[in-house]
Amino acid sequence: MANKRGKKYLEIAKLVEQGRLYEVKEAIELVRKTRTANFVETVEIALRLGVDPRHADQQVRGTVVLPNGTGKTVKILAITSGANIEKALEAGADYAGAEEYIEKIQQGWFDFDIVIATPDMMPKLGRLGRILGTKGLMPNPKSGTVTPDIATAVSEFKKGKLAFRVDKLGSIHAPIGKADFSEEALLENFTAFINEIVRLKPSASKGQYLRTVAVSLTMGPGVKMDPVLVAKNA
Known part of the structure; x- marks a missing residue:
């Protein structure tokens, strides 16, 4: 099968030593050198955990506030009512309301990245379960997107709060x-993310918890880290 990678990618991939597990600082330094795109790429982290997501007691899901944000501007839809609508808008929500937005979503509107709701709105959002659920957008208390304090939630997600969850293969992918970003900023974000993942280790998880850890740019090769050292420093 022909290699479909571009010349730029193949050239930059030579910087990454195959089979080597890098130290964290070294990996962050290296990944910043693997730019090939003509846009500012996202730095992404990919983890494989020693969990079996088929079991409820081995789910890994939560949120973390990255010290330096994600660098991405997110559009937030706040589903709420009354005085909370104005509070959400003042906190930075791009859209805020109730039934009118629920109807728009039912008609195929998705001009948002995150949905945050107050608890009283969840019964009404229930009919959007299939629509939002398949896109990973359904509000959930565990991800911090269902809360009575909607102003604080909106503000935190605008500043770089990140929701994550393990997939069916035991992996987590997220932008950091x-x-x-400076090397220091990326290191701070990486450390904050890993510390939260380690803190959430399920008691039912046996053996090595962090199996693989890698960082990459959107269009670049993965730089693998030594998961033992990563866990040791978490």
Whole structure:
């Protein structure tokens, strides 16, 4: 099968030593050198955990506030009512309301990245379960997107709060910054993310918890880290 990678990618991939597990600082330094795109790429982290997501007691799901944000501007839809609508808008929500937005979503509107709701709205949002659920957008208390304090939630997600969850293969993928972030900023974000993942280790998880850890740019090769060292420093 022909290699479909571009010349730029193949050239930059030579910087990454195959089979090597890098130290964290070294990996962050290296990934910033693997830019090939003509836009500011996202720095992404990919983890494989020693959990079996088929079991409820081995789910890994939560949120973390990255010290330096993700570098991405997120559009937030707040589903709420009354005085909370104005509070959400003042906190930075791009859209805020109730039934009118629920109807728009039913008609195929998705001009938002995150949905945050107050608890009283959840019964009404129930009919959007299939629509939002398949896109990973259904509000959930565990991800911090169902809360009575909607103003604080909106503000935190605008500043870089990140929701994550393990997939059916035991993996987690998340953005931790941009290629133009400083090395220090990326290290701080990486550390905050890993510390939260380690803190959430299920008691039912046996053996090595962090199986693989890698960082990459949107269009770049993965740089694998030594998961033992990563866990040791968490």
